Amino acid sequence: xxxxxxxxxxxxxxxxxxxxxxxxxxxxxxxxxxxxxxxxxxxxxxxxxxxxxxxxxxxxxxxxxxxxxxxxxxxxxxxxxxxxxxxxxxxxxxxxxxxxxxxxxxxxxxxxxxxxxxxxxxxxxxxxxxxxxxxxxxxxxxxxxxxxxxxxxxxxxxxxxxxxxxxxxxxxxxxxxxxxxxxxxxxxxxxxxxxxxxxxxxxxxxxxxxxxxxxxxxxxxxxxxxxxxxxxxxxxxxxxxxxxxxxxxxxxxxxxxxxxxxxxxxxxxxxxxxxxxxxxxxxxxxxxxxxxxxxxxxxxxxxxxxxxxxxxxxxxxxxxxxxxxxxxxxxxxxxxxxxxxxxxxxx
Amino acid sequence: xxxxxxxxxxxxxxxxxxxxxxxxxxxxxxxxxxxxxxxxxxxxxxxxxxxxxxxxxxxxxxxxxxxxxxxxxxxxxxxxxxxxxxxxxxxxxxxxxxxxxxxxxxxxxxxxxxxxxxxxxxxxxxxxxxxxxxxxxxxxxxxxxxxxxxxxxxxxxxxxxxxxxxxxxxxxxxxxxxxxxxxxxxxxxxxxxxxxxxxxxxxxxxxxxxxxxxxxxxxxxxxxxxxxxxxxxxxxxxx
Numbered sequence: 236x237x238x239x240x241x242x243x244x245x246x247x248x249x250x251x252x253x254x255x256x257x258x259x260x261x262x263x264x265x266x267x268x269x270x271x272x273x274x275x276x277x278x279x280x281x282x283x284x285x286x287x288x289x290x291x292x293x294x295x296x297x298x299x300x301x302x303x304x305x306x307x308x309x310x311x312x313x314x315x316x317x318x319x320x321x322x323x324x325x326x327x328x329x330x331x332x333x334x335x336x337x338x339x340x341x342x343x344x345x346x347x348x349x350x351x352x353x354x355x356x357x358x359x360x361x362x363x364x365x366x367x368x369x370x371x372x373x374x375x376x377x378x379x380x381x382x383x384x385x386x387x388x389x390x391x392x393x394x395x396x397x398x399x400x401x402x403x404x405x406x407x408x409x410x411x412x413x414x415x416x417x418x419x420x421x422x423x424x425x426x427x428x429x430x431x432x433x434x435x436x437x438x439x440x441x442x443x444x445x446x447x448x449x450x451x452x453x454x455x456x457x458x459x460x461x462x463x464x465x466x467x468x469x470x471x472x473x474x475x476x477x478x479x480x481x482x483x484x485x486x487x488x489x490x491x492x493x494x495x496x497x498x499x500x501x502x503x504x505x506x507x508x509x510x511x512x513x514x515x516x517x518x519x520x521x522x523x524x525x526x527x528x529x530x531x532x533x534x535x536x537x538x539x540x541x542x543x544x545x546x547x548x549x550x551x552x553x554x555x556x557x558x559x560x561x562x563x564x565x566x567x568x569x570x571x572x573x574x575x576x577x578x579x580x581x582x
Numbered sequence: 583x584x585x586x587x588x589x590x591x592x593x594x595x596x597x598x599x600x601x602x603x604x605x606x607x608x609x610x611x612x613x614x615x616x617x618x619x620x621x622x623x624x625x626x627x628x629x630x631x632x633x634x635x636x637x638x639x640x641x642x643x644x645x646x647x648x649x650x651x652x653x654x655x656x657x658x659x660x661x662x663x664x665x666x667x668x669x670x671x672x673x674x675x676x677x678x679x680x681x682x683x684x685x686x687x688x689x690x691x692x693x694x695x696x697x698x699x700x701x702x703x704x705x706x707x708x709x710x711x712x713x714x715x716x717x718x719x720x721x722x723x724x725x726x727x728x729x730x731x732x733x734x735x736x737x738x739x740x741x742x743x744x745x746x747x748x749x750x751x752x753x754x755x756x757x758x759x760x761x762x763x764x765x766x767x768x769x770x771x772x773x774x775x776x777x778x779x780x781x782x783x784x785x786x787x788x789x790x791x792x793x794x795x796x797x798x799x800x801x802x803x804x805x806x807x808x809x810x811x812x813x814x815x816x817x818x819x820x821x
Contacts, residue, residue: 267587274664282672289673292681299675303611303759305666309599310616310623317626398756451637458630462588465595466659469666479760480685514757521763550659 293480301476305469307511308358308543312468313461315359319366320457323441324449328371335372342376343421347414350383357385357512357538358468361547362460365437374428379421382564385512386413386538395534398516404579405527409516412535412575416568423563432560434553467550471543475509478542482507497529502569505537512538527581528573535572540564583660585638589631591663596627598670609817610677612758677818680742680779683751683764704729710786712736715752716820719765722802723794736786737767737804738812741777748774749801750785755819762819766801768793773809782814 278285289298335342350360364381368374385391387410399405430438444452482504501519510518515537519530540561549557575581602608603620612620669675702725705711713721713735721730739752748769753762770790774783787806794802 267583268590271587271590271664278668278672285668285672289675295675296678296681296685298669298673299610299678300760302666302669302675305669306599306602306608306611306620307616307758307760309595309627309666310619313623313626454630454633458589458592458634461592461627461630462660462663465592466662469662470659473662473665475760508760510761511757514761517756518761518763 297476297480300479301472304472304475304509304543308468308472309465312358312362312464315362316457316460316464318359319362319460320453320455322363322366322370323456324444324453326370327444328440331367331370331372335376339373339375339425340422342373343379343418343425346372346376346379346421347383347387347418350380350385350414350417351387351389357541357544358464358547360384361544361551362464365551366456366460368433368438369440371440373425374430374433375421375425378424378428378560379417382417382420382539383414386417386535391512391516391538394513395516398520402527402581404581405531408531408572408575408579408581409534411579412531412568412572413538415571415575416535416539416564419567419571420560420564423567432553432556434556437552464547464551467546468543470550471509471541471546474542474546475507478507494526494528497525498532498569498573501525501529501533502536502565505533506541506565508537509541509543510537528576531576531581532569532572535575536565536568539568583658585634588660589634589638591660591667592627592631593635594667595663596624596629596631598667599624599627602670606816607674609819610675610759613755613819613821614817616758677814678753678759678762679740680751682753682762683742683749683766684744686762686764702727702729705733705735710734710736712738714820715739715750715765715767716754718767718789719794719800719802722789723800728791730789731791732788734786734788734807736784738782738784738815739767740814741774741779741781741783742766743775743779748772748777750774750783750804752820753818755821759819765820766799767804768798768801769809770803770805773806777809777811782812784810784812 289295335345360381363384364377367377367380392406392410395409396403396406441452441456505515508518515534519525519533522530545557545561548560552560599620602611603617603624608617608620702721705713711733715737718730718735718737737750739750742749742751749766750769751764751766753759753764755762769785774785777783785804785806786808787804790803790805794800
C-alpha cells in the first residue's frame with residue numbers, strides 16, 4: 236500500500252486505461268467517469284419510459300424484492316468492511332498469529348467459536364474472513380469463521396428461539412448443525428484445500444502499518460473492500476430476486492409429510508431464496524405443513540451457502556474457489572443438519 | 583473503472599440509502615427496526631467515498647509528497663452498484679401487493695403455527711375491535727375458545743381478486759420484503775368485488791366460524807358490514 240513517492244503517475248495512467256485496454260488513444264479516451272455520467276443522464280431522461288417498463292406485475296414484485304435485499308444487506312456489508320479495515324489497520328499480523336493456535340486443526344476450533352462473537356449476517360463475514368486470510372490466518376480457520384459467524388451468533392439463535400417457542404431443541408440443533416458444518420469445512424480445507432484456488436488478490440498481505448498511517452489504511456481498505464464486495468452483493472440480490480419471483484409457490488405446498496423430498500426441496504430453497512440468517516427462522520416456522528427436520532436443514536444450509544453468498548465468495552476469493560467450496564458446503568451442511576437433527580431429536 | 587467513478591458510485595448508493603431511510607420509503611422494503619442501520623450504512627458509504635475523493639484531490643495537488651493507494655486491478659463488477667442507485671432514485675419500486683399474494687400461497691402466521699391451540703387472550707371490550715389481519719387469521723384458525731365468534735372487528739388491508747373470489751390481504755414480513763408471506767381473509771357479500779386490486783380498504787364485520795382450515799391455507803370467511811376505501815398506510819406490512 237505504501238509504494239513510495241513517484242508511483243502516483245504510473246497508477247494514474249494504469250487506472251485511466253484499465254477499463255478499456257484495447258482503446259489506448261492518447262488524445263481522446265472515454266474514461267469510466269464519462270460513461271457513468273452518460274448512463275445517469277440517459278436514465279434520468281428516460282425515467283418515465285423506465286417506470287412504464289417496470290409496470291408489469293412480475294417485474295414490479297421482482298424489483299421490490301431486489302431493492303429490499305440490497306437495503307437489508309448493504310448496512311451489514313458496510314459493518315463487515317469496517318471490521319475488515321480495522322483488522323488491516325489496527326491488528327498487526329503477528330498478534331493474530333500469537334492468538335491463534337499454530338496447528339490448523341486447532342485453529343479451526345477457535346475460529347468456529349469466535350464466530351459466536353460477530354452478530355452480523357453472512358454478508359458481513361465475507362470481507363472479514365478475506366482480511367483474516369490476508370493477515371496470515373490459516374485459510375482453513377478463516378473459512379470456518381466465514382461459515383460460523385452468520386449462523387451461530389446470539390442474534391440468530393435468539394431469533395430462532397422466538398420463531399419456534401416451546402421448542403428449544405430447534406435452537407440447539409441449529410447451533411450444533413451450523414457449528415459442525417463450519418468446522419467440518421475447515422478441517423476438509425486443512426486436509427485437501429489448495430491455496431492456488433484462492434485468487435492471489437485475496438491473499439495479498441498488507442505490510443505492517445506505521446503509527447501515523449492507521450486511519451488512512453483503515454478508510455482505504457474499507458473503501459476498496461466495499462466497492463469490490465458491493466458489486467457482487469448486488470449481483471446476488473439480482474439473482475435471488477429473480478428466483479424469488481420465478482420459483483412456483485406450489486413447491487412449498489406439495490411437500491406435506493414427505494420427509495426426504497422435504498429435506499431436498501428445503502435445502503434447495505435455502506440456496507435459492509438467499510434469506511438473511513436473522514429472518515429465515517420465521518419463514519421456516521410459517522411452513523406449518525412441514526415436519527421439523529426439513530426446516531432445520533433450511534436453517535443450517537441458508538447461512539452457509541446461498542446464491543448471494545456464492546456471488547460474494549466468487550468475487551472475493553475467485554471463481555475457482557467458489558465453484559469448489561460452494562457445492563461441498565451445500566452437501567456438508569445438509570449432512571450436518573440431518574445429523575444434528577437426529578442427535579438432538581428434531582425429527 | 584477509475585477510482586473517481588468508484589467513489590462517485592459509493593456516494594450515490596449511500597445517498598440513496600439515506601434518502602429512503604429519511605423519507606420513509608424504506609418501510610416498503612424492510613421492517614421499521616432497520617432504519618438506524620440503513621442511515622448508518624448510508625452515511626458510512628458516503629463518508630468513505632468523500633474521504634477518498636478529498637484525499638485524492640489533496641494528493642494530486644502535492645503529488646510529490648504523497649504516495650498513492652491505488653489498487654490497479656479491474657473492478658468491473660463495481661458497475662453493478664449503479665443498479666440499486668437507479669432502482670431507488672428512478673424506479674422506486676412500490677411495496678409488495680396483490681401480485682405477491684397470488685404468487686405466494688397464503689401461509690399460517692408463524693406466531694399461531696407454533697402456539698397451535700394455545701390460549702388467545704380475550705378481545706378487548708368495545709363494539710368494533712380493530713385487529714391486525716395476522717392476529718385475526720391466527721385466532722380464526724387456531725383459537726379453540728372462539729374469542730372471535732360473534733364479535734365485530736375491523737381489518738385493514740388491500741384487495742386481491744383471485745379465482746373468482748375477493749380477498750382482503752396483508753403481507754407479513756420478519757426482516758425484509760424477500761421473506762414476506764401473505765395472510766388473507768375471504769370477503770363475502772360482494773361489496774368489494776368492484777374495487778381494483780391493490781386498493782386499500784377497511785372492513786368491519788364478523789368471522790364465519792370454522793372456515794379457516796388447512797385445505798384453504800387458513801383463509802377465514804368474513805361477512806362485512808361495511809367496506810370503506812382508505813389511503814395506503816405509510817407502513818404497508820404487518821410483523
